[in-house]
Amino acid sequence: MESIIKNIELMYTPYTKELLIKYVNLQYEEDADFSDESLKTELLWLYENNELDRLILAEYLDSDALKMNISNKTKTNNASSSKPLTQQRLSTLIKSKLEEVDGALYDCTVTDYQLLKSNNGLFNILIPLK
Numbered sequence: 001m002e003s004i005i006k007n008i009e010l011m012y013t014p015y016t017k018e019l020l021i022k023y024v025n026l027q028y029e030e031d032a033d034f035s036d037e038s039l040k041t042e043l044l045w046l047y048e049n050n051e052l053d054r055l056i057l058a059e060y061l062d063s064d065a066l067k068m069n070i071s072n073k074t075k076t077n078n079a080s081s082s083k084p085l086t087q088q089r090l091s092t093l094i095k096s097k098l099e100e101v102d103g104a105l106y107d108c109t110v111t112d113y114q115l116l117k118s119n120n121g122l123f124n125i126l127i128p129l130k
Contacts, residue, residue: 005044010036016043023058026093060089 010017020039023046024032046052 002044002047005040005047008040008043010039019055019059022062023055026058026061027054057089057093061093 008016010020017036017039020043021034024034024039024042046054
């Protein structure tokens with residue numbers, strides 16, 4: 001499998017490339033590199049570290065962010081039917097990031113957050129500290 005990933009041409013796997021772009025967007029934000037070589041390197045790292053599930057998580061977060069953005073534009077209140085699911089996914093993402101930090105303590109209950117879309121189409125998650 002590793003040799004397949006190393007030699008893959010992403011132009012022939014558009015869905016994989018799309019997932020990688022979403023993942024890299026969420027992972028690196030403004031420092032993201034979307035070149036095919038960089039995406040292939042990221043894919044290989046995810047595979048070698050048994051972290052391919054992060055691609056799926058990035059897809060979910062991106063999808064919910066888009067739905068929430070559209071929903072917030074059409075509704076004046078902040079209540080949304082997808083908010084509990086989004087909170088769960090945000091908690092999972094926060095937990096996965098903080099597990100990599102030695103000695104980090106975290107509370108996976110996200111009760112208040114905002115999703116902001118930048119001019120270049122990236123979403124930022126703002127979680128206020130209490």
